Each structure stands twice: as structure tokens, then as C-alpha cells.
Amino acid sequence: MGGNTSKPARTLSKTAKPTWSGARPMPNVVEEGAAHARPSLPSRTSPRASETKTDFIDQESKDPQLAAYLNQLGQVSVDHHMKTVRPTTVNQVNRAFQTRLQSEEEARSSRTVHNRLLASSLVDLLEQRKQVGSLDELKDLAKRYSIDLEKMENLARFVNSHSIDQNSTQRTISEDGAERVKMTAEWVDPSFISWSSSDKSTA
Template identity: 45%
Template sequence: MGSSSSKVARKLPTRAKPTWAGSRTNIEAGTAEGRPAPPLRAPLPEASETRSDAIERDAKDPHFMANLSRIGQVNVPNPAAAVRTANHMKHVLSTLQASEEEAASLSPIQNRLHASSLSELLDERKSITSTRELADLAKRYGIDVEVLEGVAKYVNSPSVGESGTTRTVDEQGEEKITMQATWVDPILDNEHKRIGSTR
């Protein structure tokens, strides 16, 4: 039972190879014809203290200079710039902290307004009729009259003109209303001039 002569030799069936079997190659075993497969690439040369022929051939790469010029100049960071960036970040963080403390404070800060308060102030400014009303309005919002007039030269809340309204109806029957925005400055009765204008 243990001797090799008592064992039956195992024989594989003999049938034709399928047509697709020859199309596969095994790199380790070789090609389909049984020849060894060529190496995928030449082995890399080892490091050397002298310039061998392989090193010379590698140095003559025709695409090397084109690739270098396409990449461009190397940007080496300046250590002083990093220090400036760190100082800038400290400044930004301290400014943010001061802004947060200011926002959390219950007492108003002179000449500082939120956008919504500024819009309300500019709306109310349109209806004043005297410099006294202007001073009272500025005082109520905690802003200097000079600062208010300086801001009002460049910023105003939206106003709609009476004559610039057009109505259009599209093919789906939806109505679209377009209004012309106008710049409105208050007219002071006692001074007969517009505040904020150069006329």
C-alpha cells in the first residue's frame, strides 16, 4: 500500500487545447510557445561613483530639458515670509477676537453700525427736513454727523422711482415688474439744498 508500484499512475485527459488558450501568456512561466518572456524593462543601473555608459545614456534624455522648462522655476519658500505670514495670522486672529468682543458688548460703539442698522438709518435720513433733525438722527444711532454725511456720499438704501415701473407678461402668463432704482437725498427746507450733494 505504501509502495509506489502499487499506486496507479494518474493520467490527464488528452483533448485539444481551446483556441483562446494560446492568447494568454504567463510572464513567470514564459510565453505561450514556451519561450521565456522578455523582461518588461532593462534593469536599473546601480549607483556608481564614476560615470558609466548607462549613466551617460540616461543623461542624454531628449525630453529632460523640455520637461524642466514646462515645470518652470522652483519656488523656494523664504523663511522671512513665513514669519510675516505668522504675524499676519496673529493680527487677523486678534482683529477677529476684538470684533467678537465688540459684537458681544451691550454698549454701542460710536460710529460703528451693523448693516441692517445702517440701512434703517439711511432710510430715515431720506425724510428729514432740517439739520437739527439730521443731528438728532445721527445721535440716536450713535454716529457723528460728519461720518454719516461722508458715508451717505457713497452708500444709500434702495429707493424706487415713481416713473420707472414697467410690467411685462411672458408666454406662460407670469407677470414681471421692473422698477428703476433712484438715489434719494433729503431736502432741507431751511437750507434749500440736498444734503450729501455738491450742488
């Protein structure tokens, strides 16, 4: 079908193709039997975690500024005349635990404990005491709250529920239209009992 001389000779351009022509350089052909993996380059940064304590970790843990401050402080002077502080004994801990446990049991129990009142019950007792008109009614009130009359009256010398003097009420309106009410608190006792100021201060 014709000899080689009849075919036009194919020649390649001797000039390099421009980069915009899409020509890409051919990768280097790895010879058969050569290692395909590139040798790993040494890491420029130290590992973030290590199972053993290395020299790098020792250097990082040192704080030259702290060491300088410690050198400025100098040697620590020890006071050999210090008293030994005794720790809390087991018995003290057990007593405190038992006291707290007893208080919690009394608070949860529906049964009234003699001479023991919750804060809400004490407020109710002091409020009802103001309305008592005789000594017999006062005794009945103490009996209902399971408290000794002497203890209740001794407590009432120093503790009372709040009361307001209705004649002292003053209402003012501020410039922004808000109403302010000012009242004076007063100490109220049963009508047949009158503690003097000296009794309340010295009892």
C-alpha cells in the same frame, strides 16, 4: 445448521455500474500514520498587504511611463536669483487674530460702539435719513445711532439704501401669462440736502 456448500455462492457483477445508478466511488483510504492534511499549494497571487517591503512591492511601485516622461524633461534648471519670500510673522498673525476677536466681541455686545454699525443698522440709518426734514433732526439721528454727523454725511455721499421711483413702474405680461414688473432705482436724500453729482464723485 448446514455446511458452506449448501449455501449458494454469491457472485458480484464483473461489469461497472452505470453513473445513473447512484454508485459513488469510494474515497482513497489513508493508511494509518500518513499525514491527513494536504500540502498547501503556492498562491498564484501576491499578498495584498505586507509589513515589509518586498521585491514585488518595489516592482509594482515603479512607473515606467513616469520615468520616461522625467527623462524627456531632463535636468531641472534652478534660478539662483530668486528672492526669498518672508513668511507671515507671529506679530502679524496676532494682530489679525486680535482684530477679528475685537470685531466678534463688538458684534456680540449689546453696547453700541461709537462710529461702528452693523450692516442692518446702517440700512436703517440711511432709510431714516431720507425722512429727515431739518439739520437738527439729522443731528438727533446721528446721535441715536452713536455716529458722528460728519462721518454719517461723508458716508451718505457714496452709500445709500435702495429706493424705487414709483413713476417708473412698468408691468408687462409675457406669452405664458407671467407678469413682469420693471422699476427704476433712484437716489434719495433728505429734502433740505442736495448733493450735486460732482460732490459725490470728488468727495
